[in-house]
Structures are given as structure tokens and as C-alpha cells.
Amino acid sequence: MIRFALICSVALGALAGCSDPTRQVLFDGLPFKGRLSADKDDKRNFVATAAPVSQSLEGAREAARFEGTSYCVRKYGRSDIEWAASPDAEATALNIVEDVLTVQGRCSE
Template sequence: MMTRVLCILALAATLGGCGRAGIFKSDQPMFDGQRFRTVVKTERKNRQVFAVTVHQVSKSVEGARAAADYKAKQHCIQYFGTSEIDWTVAPDADGQSLRIVENTLTFRGSCHDEAA
């Protein structure tokens, strides 16, 4: 009986980490037919102001723009309950004003705080 319980717990622990480990990539959204690694960075004391970075822009610039917008909205919804963003450098900016550095795009913005 104890062996059965241990096996069930081991199986649950193994499967529980699958989604977080990125094993199931089909859960990740696609933009312009591609998946992008995006990162939102903020100061811990001020999550309202952020920078969102998209890697591997050469796959699709339009897809990278959409991925940045998506990730930024996720961030703002999580911390402020709104998807409204005041962009300093926006994903929908004129293509000539985009600055791609080492196959990476970075956009900056600020979430609206519904509590304010």
C-alpha cells in the first residue's frame, strides 16, 4: 500500500512541473506563426513602469511586435487589473523607429493603475 502511495505522489510531482518547465509548447501563444521568448522587466518597487523584450525578432518583426504587446498586457492585468498601457516606445511604432539590437526588440511603457 505504501509503495502505491509513493508511486502516485512521484507521478503527480513529475506531471505537475511539466507546464511550468515549458515541456508543452503548444500552450504558448503563436504570433505570425511563430513563438517568441518575451521578458518583462520592472523595478520590484514599481511594477507600473516596465520594459518588454522580445528575442529572435528575425523570425517575424510583426510577430515580435504582437508578442511584446501580448506580454505587456499580461503584466499589466496581473499587477494592475487593466490592459491599458501608456507606451514610451510602442509595438505599433513606425517600422523605421524600431531599433533591433542583436536580434532583440525592447519596448517601454507604463500600466494604468485602476486604483489610482
């Protein structure tokens, strides 16, 4: 019985690691790597990144926005964000370092 449970757990873990490329969200027709980290003290505050910007600046903007919006909807049930460093800023004002766009926001209450 324990062996069966262990085998099932390993199989489920292996399947969970698989990604379905047909379900991948594309931005400007391209895949982007996005990440989000929430503030430890106030989880409504977050920093989101998207890369590589060199593929498409517009795609990177939308990928970073998607990370923030998805987070706020999952955690607080709303998509409203107060941007401190907006993905809509002028290109020269965006925080782009080593081909990674970084934005900052706060999930609205």
C-alpha cells in the same frame, strides 16, 4: 511520510517544468521568446522584449505587446498601457538590438 511528501514535491516540480507546445502562444504563426522586467521603484513601469525579430517584425511587435498586456492584467487587472517606446512605432524608430525588440510602457491606473 516525509519520503512520500518529498517524492510528490519532486514529481510536481518536474511536471511544472514541462511546457505544452499545443498551448504555446504564436505570433504571426511563429513562436517568440518574450521577457518582461518591472521597475524596482515603480512596478507599473516595465520593459518588455521579444526575439528573434528576424523571424517576423510584426510577430515580434505582438509578442512584446503581449508581454506588457499580460503583466498589466495579472498585476493591476487592466490591459491599458501608456507606451513610452511603443511596439506600434515606425520600424525605423523601434529599439532593435541583436535581433531583440525592446519596448517600454506603464500600466495605466
